[in-house]
Amino acid sequence: MKKIVEQNQAGMDESLIDYDVLVIGGGIAGDEAALKLADVGYKILIVEKDLSIGGRMILLSKVFPTLDCSACITTPKVSETARHRNISIFTKTEVKSITRRQDNFFDITILKRTRYVLETLCTGCKECEDVCPILIPDEYQYNQVARKAVFIPFSIAQPRIANIDIDNCILCGLCEKKCPSDAIDFTLVDTYEHLVVKSVVLATGFRLFNPTVLSRYGYGRYKNVMTAMEMERQLAPTRPYNSVLRPKDGKMPDNIAYLLCVGSRDQTVGNPICSQICCMYSTKQAQLLLGALPMADVTVYYLHVRAFGKGFCEFYNQALSMGVNYIKAKVASVREKENGNLILRYEDFSTGQVEEQEHDLVVLATGILANAEIESVFKGEKLELDPYEFVRQKDMLTNPAITSISGVFAAGTVTGPMDIPDTILSAGAAAAEATAYLKKLS
Amino acid sequence: MGTTKTTKILRETRKPPEKALENRKLFTERQKLITNSLANGLQSIPDIAKESGLEPEVVTYVMMSMRKYGEVTEIGPDEMNEYFLYQLKPKNP
Numbered sequence: 099m100k101k102i103v104e105q106n107q108a109g110m111d112e113s114l115i116d117y118d119v120l121v122i123g124g125g126i127a128g129d130e131a132a133l134k135l136a137d138v139g140y141k142i143l144i145v146e147k148d149l150s151i152g153g154r155m156i157l158l159s160k161v162f163p164t165l166d167c168s169a170c171i172t173t174p175k176v177s178e179t180a181r182h183r184n185i186s187i188f189t190k191t192e193v194k195s196i197t198r199r200q201d202n203f204f205d206i207t208i209l210k211r212t213r214y215v216l217e218t219l220c221t222g223c224k225e226c227e228d229v230c231p232i233l234i235p236d237e238y239q240y241n242q243v244a245r246k247a248v249f250i251p252f253s254i255a256q257p258r259i260a261n262i263d264i265d266n267c268i269l270c271g272l273c274e275k276k277c278p279s280d281a282i283d284f285t286l287v288d289t290y291e292h293l294v295v296k297s298v299v300l301a302t303g304f305r306l307f308n309p310t311v312l313s314r315y316g317y318g319r320y321k322n323v324m325t326a327m328e329m330e331r332q333l334a335p336t337r338p339y340n341s342v343l344r345p346k347d348g349k350m351p352d353n354i355a356y357l358l359c360v361g362s363r364d365q366t367v368g369n370p371i372c373s374q375i376c377c378m379y380s381t382k383q384a385q386l387l388l389g390a391l392p393m394a395d396v397t398v399y400y401l402h403v404r405a406f407g408k409g410f411c412e413f414y415n416q417a418l419s420m421g422v423n424y425i426k427a428k429v430a431s432v433r434e435k436e437n438g439n440l441i442l443r444y445e446d447f448s449t450g451q452v453e454e455q456e457h458d459l460v461v462l463a464t465g466i467l468a469n470a471e472i473e474s475v476f477k478g479e480k481l482e483l484d485p486y487e488f489v490r491q492k493d494m495l496t497n498p499a500i501t502s503i504s505g506v507f508a509a510g511t512v513t514g515p516m517d518i519p520d521t522i523l524s525a526g527a528a529a530a531e532a533t534a535y536l537k538k539l540s
Numbered sequence: 541m542g543t544t545k546t547t548k549i550l551r552e553t554r555k556p557p558e559k560a561l562e563n564r565k566l567f568t569e570r571q572k573l574i575t576n577s578l579a580n581g582l583q584s585i586p587d588i589a590k591e592s593g594l595e596p597e598v599v600t601y602v603m604m605s606m607r608k609y610g611e612v613t614e615i616g617p618d619e620m621n622e623y624f625l626y627q628l629k630p631k632n633p
């Protein structure tokens with residue numbers, strides 16, 4: 099690993115340093131923070147546990163409130179991140195421990211999991227994928243279609259390098275035989291590495307609520323009950339099907355229901371807070387569905403519509419004017435008819451009556467949950483979390499990027515639910531705080 | 541290119557997982573049933589389900605996977621504008 103040699107003014111031994119900043123998580127928050135820090139000359143390492151950077155955003159269809167194509171915005175950003183001379187990226191890699199040293203730098207242990215593919219040789223040609231005989235659910239399409247055991251996660255993956263899912267590989271050898279670059283190597287193994295960095299930015303993002311917990315909505319049991327993330331994929335240009343279709347029988351839906359606040363603002367599932375984005379992404383998807391299926395009706399069952407951001411109220415009004423039907427109601431249950439249609443039983447708040455309504459597809463706007471897994475990697479110092487397990491901001495109003503550990507900053511949804519514009523702002527704040535910290539160190 | 545040298549080395553210490561072998565068998569069987577059904581001409585997902593005895597959601601998943609890997613293509617909606625019709629794609633010479 100290339101070391102930056104020189105003693106800094108404070109007499110710290112800079113020759114120990116591998117990178118100025120370790121950014122954990124390569125979603126849009128991590129990429130943005132890394133770019134801002136790299137632009138001012140710091141050496142950055144992004145550690146991403148997935149096969150590609152870009153996080154959740156790279157898999158979205160379009161974005162509210164502008165309806166810009168998400169891939170078209172994310173692709174230049176992730177390419178810039180990957181090409182930047184001051185940024186290195188390790189994918190399929192996890193941080194195992196972070197320990198403060200006596201000199202105030204951080205000792206880092208990372209685990210690089212092997213792809214069984216030599217990253218410098220793979221050209222992303224996909225010839226291996228063509229010959230692999232194994233087909234298993236594709237997690238990047240939220241299991242709506244299959245992928246091979248050797249695969250490139252998606253067409254705009256960054257880096258575009260194949261990966262072998264060894265747990266589903268039957269070791270037939272066809273991919274190794276076919277690869278024109280001799281990139282496949284089954285003797286590769288996982289490796290631990292040790293690094294020294296000056297500062298850390300946490301950008302590990304969020305988890306989504308698992309709707310099988312609320313069995314009354316039938317997710318997992320009724321195939322025509324799906325999540326909004328599954329619908330994002332159906333609406334994306336690189337969608338799993340040829341059109342928006344019901345997973346149960348391939349019918350083009352024409353009467354779609356959205357249920358908001360599934361797993362948000364719900365004490366019974368331990369998540370009493372608002373997820374901040376579901377009202378707007380559902381409003382977005384409703385508009386996109388009316389574009390994709392001009393004859394369809396879309397009904398949104400909501401508790402409150404929270405359209406608080408810039409342009410959000412206008413975006414909501416646009417949905418109303420396009421004919422999206424909003425019903426203020428609490429949905430009690432969903433049951434399936436023999437033809438796969440679904441009956442929603444709900445209390446209509448405008449009348450106080452319990453009503454039933456039939457739809458042919460139900461989309462659950464599942465909430466945002468904290469991804470608290472990073473807490474356990476800190477040794478000797480405690481990364482404090484808030485009551486909902488998001489990283490606690492030491493001073494949310496005046497220093498939102500500062501965590502309970504000096505030199506460790508937080509960017510994006512690791513601190514709480516937020517949309518992309520707020521994530522970008524948060525990442526900028528983390529980069530600014532990290533810059534100020536590094537300046538003080540030197 | 542052309543060797544399976546490193547596959548053989550890993551095979552010495554690692555057996556192909558049973559689950560993966562079973563999945564492969566099941567997927568191939570289902571693929572065959574769908575291919576046979578489509579050999580009779582244009583079909584919708586419910587048509588194939590009826591003819592093959594597979595659950596419609598299984599047909600959706602397997603046939604959309606076949607479509608992804610270039611074996612099947614859609615030609616447009618049926619008369620009622622409810623379901624797409626699909627056909628086998630001719631194999632590349």
Ligand SMILES: Cc1cc2nc3c(=O)[nH]c(=O)nc-3n(C[C@H](O)[C@H](O)[C@H](O)COP(=O)(O)OP(=O)(O)OC[C@H]3O[C@@H](n4cnc5c(N)ncnc54)[C@H](O)[C@@H]3O)c2cc1C
Nearest residue numbers: 123125126127147153154161162302303304510511517518
């Ligand atoms: C269905 C849906 C639709 C949406 N639509 C919109 C929209 O239209 N407009 C909008 O503004 N917002 C939208 N959003 C919100 C948007 O997705 C988020 O604001 C954005 O993705 C947050 O970025 P992030 O980088 O904070 O987190 P993430 O996107 O979650 O990225 C976090 C990254 O960190 C990685 N990571 C996690 N743990 C570790 C670890 N331990 N070590 C290393 N890496 C790790 C993850 O693999 C991931 O790559 C939508 C969200 C959903 C669920």
Ligand code: SF4
Nearest residue numbers: 220221223224226277
């Ligand atoms: S591993 Fe080989 S065959 Fe597969 S994408 Fe990379 S270069 Fe192509």
Ligand code: SF4
Nearest residue numbers: 230267268270271273
């Ligand atoms: S060795 Fe594994 S990954 Fe490669 S073609 Fe065979 S099953 Fe697929």
